[in-house]
Amino acid sequence: MSGITLKEHGLTFVWACLKEYLGASWPFALIFAVGIAAAILLPHIRRKKEAELEIVDAKEYVPGTYEDSPGPDASSAAWMFLSIVIFCALTVMNPFLVRILIPRLGMTTVYYRFFWILPITFGAAAWLTRAVGSLRKKAIQAILFALICAGLAFLIPLNPGLKNLRIPTNVYKTDGAVPVLCDSIHKDYEQTAAYQKAVDKLSRTTDRSSKKWLKRKAKEYPLCVFPYGIEFAVRQYDPTIRLLFNRNLRLFYEGNTSTGIAYNQKHKRYMRRKHILDAMYGRDPELTEEAFKKAMKKTKTQYLIVEEQLANGGFLVRAGCTQVGVTAGYTIFRYDQNL
Amino acid sequence: MTVLLLSAAALVVQLFLFLCVGSIVMKIRGRQAYALSQAALTGYFVWFGLFEVICLICEISLLPLRTLSLIMAAAAGAAILLGLFAGYRSWIEAMNSLRYRLSLHGITFVFLMLALAASVAFVILYSDASADSGWYVGEASTALATNTIGRFDPSTGTATFRFQARYALNCFPYHNAVICSLLRGLPVIVQARSVMSAINMIMSFLAVYALGLSLFPDEEEKRAKIRSIRNRPGSYSRRRADLFVMMVFVINLLSSTIYMPGIFLYMRSYEGKALIVNVVIPAVLAVGVRMWHEMEEDPMRNLFWIMAAAVCFSASSIMALLLSLMIVLPLIAVRGKWNRLIPLICACSPVLAWGIVYYMIQHGMIVLRTWR
Numbered sequence: 001m002s003g004i005t006l007k008e009h010g011l012t013f014v015w016a017c018l019k020e021y022l023g024a025s026w027p028f029a030l031i032f033a034v035g036i037a038a039a040i041l042l043p044h045i046r047r048k049k050e051a052e053l054e055i056v057d058a059k060e061y062v063p064g065t066y067e068d069s070p071g072p073d074a075s076s077a078a079w080m081f082l083s084i085v086i087f088c089a090l091t092v093m094n095p096f097l098v099r100i101l102i103p104r105l106g107m108t109t110v111y112y113r114f115f116w117i118l119p120i121t122f123g124a125a126a127w128l129t130r131a132v133g134s135l136r137k138k139a140i141q142a143i144l145f146a147l148i149c150a151g152l153a154f155l156i157p158l159n160p161g162l163k164n165l166r167i168p169t170n171v172y173k174t175d176g177a178v179p180v181l182c183d184s185i186h187k188d189y190e191q192t193a194a195y196q197k198a199v200d201k202l203s204r205t206t207d208r209s210s211k212k213w214l215k216r217k218a219k220e221y222p223l224c225v226f227p228y229g230i231e232f233a234v235r236q237y238d239p240t241i242r243l244l245f246n247r248n249l250r251l252f253y254e255g256n257t258s259t260g261i262a263y264n265q266k267h268k269r270y271m272r273r274k275h276i277l278d279a280m281y282g283r284d285p286e287l288t289e290e291a292f293k294k295a296m297k298k299t300k301t302q303y304l305i306v307e308e309q310l311a312n313g314g315f316l317v318r319a320g321c322t323q324v325g326v327t328a329g330y331t332i333f334r335y336d337q338n339l
Numbered sequence: 340m341t342v343l344l345l346s347a348a349a350l351v352v353q354l355f356l357f358l359c360v361g362s363i364v365m366k367i368r369g370r371q372a373y374a375l376s377q378a379a380l381t382g383y384f385v386w387f388g389l390f391e392v393i394c395l396i397c398e399i400s401l402l403p404l405r406t407l408s409l410i411m412a413a414a415a416g417a418a419i420l421l422g423l424f425a426g427y428r429s430w431i432e433a434m435n436s437l438r439y440r441l442s443l444h445g446i447t448f449v450f451l452m453l454a455l456a457a458s459v460a461f462v463i464l465y466s467d468a469s470a471d472s473g474w475y476v477g478e479a480s481t482a483l484a485t486n487t488i489g490r491f492d493p494s495t496g497t498a499t500f501r502f503q504a505r506y507a508l509n510c511f512p513y514h515n516a517v518i519c520s521l522l523r524g525l526p527v528i529v530q531a532r533s534v535m536s537a538i539n540m541i542m543s544f545l546a547v548y549a550l551g552l553s554l555f556p557d558e559e560e561k562r563a564k565i566r567s568i569r570n571r572p573g574s575y576s577r578r579r580a581d582l583f584v585m586m587v588f589v590i591n592l593l594s595s596t597i598y599m600p601g602i603f604l605y606m607r608s609y610e611g612k613a614l615i616v617n618v619v620i621p622a623v624l625a626v627g628v629r630m631w632h633e634m635e636e637d638p639m640r641n642l643f644w645i646m647a648a649a650v651c652f653s654a655s656s657i658m659a660l661l662l663s664l665m666i667v668l669p670l671i672a673v674r675g676k677w678n679r680l681i682p683l684i685c686a687c688s689p690v691l692a693w694g695i696v697y698y699m700i701q702h703g704m705i706v707l708r709t710w711r
Contacts, residue, residue: 001598020596020598021596022599024595025593025595025596025599028590074559076628076632077554077628077631077632079631080628080631083665083666083669083670084665087665087669088665092661112598113612113655113658114658115598116600116615116616116620116655116658117620117661117662117665119620119624121590121591121599121600122547122550122587122620122621122624124586125583125586125587125590126586128586129551129554129555129579129583129586132582133555133578133579133582138445138446145585149589152590152593156595157593157595158592158593158595159591159592159593159594159595159602159605160602160606161601161602161605161606162461162592162605164465164606165461165464165465166466167464168466171343171346171533172526172528172529173464173465173466173528173532174466174468174528175468208403209401209710209711210710210711211498211500214490214498214500214709214710215498217485217491217498218491218496218497221496230468232468232469232470232472232473233472235473235477235481235494235495235496236472236476236477236480236527236528236531236532237480237526237528238480239477239480239483239485239496241496242495242496243494243496245495246495247470247473247474247494251470
């Protein structure tokens with residue numbers, strides 16, 4: 001989980017992760033715990049009262065009301081929830097075991113998934129349902145339900161997804177620039193010698209299960225660098241565009257360390273890519289044209305797409321890029337690998 | 340317009356397919372009267388369990404996606420024909436008794452349907468350009484564009500020479516590629532992020548509803564001293580389950596951190612791990628509660644298919660395995676039902692098998708190459 005490491009937290013790692021997992025939604029965990037306690041304890045308290053004999057008029061007798069019922073009650077579900085909590089506490093949420101187990105499983109950054117096993121959402125919902133359902137009158141049930149919803153909404157912030165809803169402008173639900181940019185790049189790339197060469201080579205490879213075919217198939221598509229805002233949407237819409245940055249490299253460059261992977265100057269693969277992005281946005285004044293060209297050659301990058309107002313156009317053109325066009329607020333640069 | 344029509348067709352066909360598969364399962368189990376929603380949920384698990392096996396074989400054999408699509412088309416065609424044959428009487432019966440069964444629900448059912456409609460509309464409209472969506476949707480779009488299964492890196496498009504155990508063994512994304520390969524003209528991005536998201540949302544509601552029915556069985560009402568004479572058999576359970584689904588809906592709306600199930604349900608419903616937390620886990624809990632209530636007729640068979648589908652969805656299927664063990668082992672120990680141990684191992688076998696293969700790949704005991 002972001003910012004929480006075993007090294008830093010040690011034995012408090014699980015507790016720190018649980019707090020991060022629940023955030024402001026902690027009342028659900030409280031309801032879950034209180035519900036379990038109540039469902040287990042209440043039947044015991046009630047049974048003592050019921051021990052006294054009652055005299056019932058035969059006319060008022062309703063079959064099944066006074067017999068010992070073998071049917072299930074709330075306590076069996078509560079016992080099940082409790083057994084899950086105890087098992088978790090002893091195993092995957094045991095602070096001592098977690099220190100050894102989680103790094104070995106490589107799950108430090110995705111430890112939150114173990115909290116899915118704790119049925120907090122479903123348990124809390126079950127106890128709230130029981131509370132509302134225990135009332136006799138429907139109108140009072142409705143009022144209590146509304147009060148619970150209002151109370152929870154007052155205490156807990158809304159799901160961030162609901163706040164981020166934006167009505168999409170196209171059926172693909174992507175930035176409208178993505179289809180336009182992809183089309184422009186293909187149109188330009190298909191006129192280049194690199195494309196003709198790649199297609200020609202691929203047509204000569206008939207064995208689709210060979211390594212050669214895999215390599216040549218990939219080279220049929222242009223290798224590009226897109227702005228961060230649309231980078232991850234590109235290959236969802238158009239998989240015939242290759243991207244220079246993989247997920248982890250790009251996230252790290254943009255300052256996101258949630259993957260748990262870090263790169264430094266020793267990682268040549270990362271540094272070359274960093275040089276390219278630094279040049280695109282003019283982020284490193286010490287970057288030379290030679291270093292940029294070297295990075296472009298080594299990575300075999302063919303297209304750079306930059307926001308029109310942020311593009312470090314002068315540097316890119318001087319370093320050998322050709323401006324292909326300005327489309328949908330983005331500038332497309334082509335780098336000829338034969339230079 | 341064509342894309343919208345194809346999307347609607349994909350939605351209807353897939354839901355109908357799940358219903359047909361579920362009806363075949365019900366017929367095999369000798370059940371005549373069942374709810375169509377229950378059959379659809381069962382069919383959803385069985386279909387993805389079968390898909391996982393077939394897709395994995397095709398993937399490792401380096402067969403093209405088109406071949407997998409043709410196999411799945413044949414399987415779907417056969418399932419629909421058999422489902423129609425096996426289930427039409429039950430469907431007619433279910434439709435004839437629809438008014439009666441609706442009368443067993445309260446007014447909460449109307450709100451539940453509104454909540455479902457709003458949730459489906461939300462995931463259809465919600466757009467997400469996160470790194471994870473790039474990976475999972477990219478996996479399907481790359482498969483379709485290159486006519487291969489898992490042989491290219493979805494985030495970059497470069498060739499990979501070894502299958503990655505973390506992703507290659509869970510074939511859910513390729514199902515979207517198969518659907519788009521069969522329904523030509525339907526873009527993967529639409530199928531994955533709109534059509535499948537809507538189906539997943541419906542299945543999540545059905546799984547939570549099934550959990551509600553398990554948590555509030557009709558038998559429970561017999562314990563109550565005061566009962567409403569208006570309540571008919573099945574009414575108590577349904578009314579409580581409706582309310583339970585509404586409560587889960589409210590809690591999901593108030594999931595305030597990016598780790599909670601509600602976030603995965605509304606923002607990442609196209610991802611396999613969202614299905615683990617919002618469909619598989621409630622389904623496992625439903626089976627577990629019925630086992631604790633000693634009401635489940637065939638818990639291990641249900642658990643087996645849930646596990647098989649979980650493997651298809653995501654590597655997080657390990658959570659479903661852990662949860663199953665945490666539910667069933669104490670039950671076995673406390674009630675002394677040791678004869679349930681072997682069926683439990685059999686039910687968990689899909690995840691156990693996946694775990695063994697995953698471990699072997701990660702430790703270099705097996706090398707799965709993407710080329711020959």
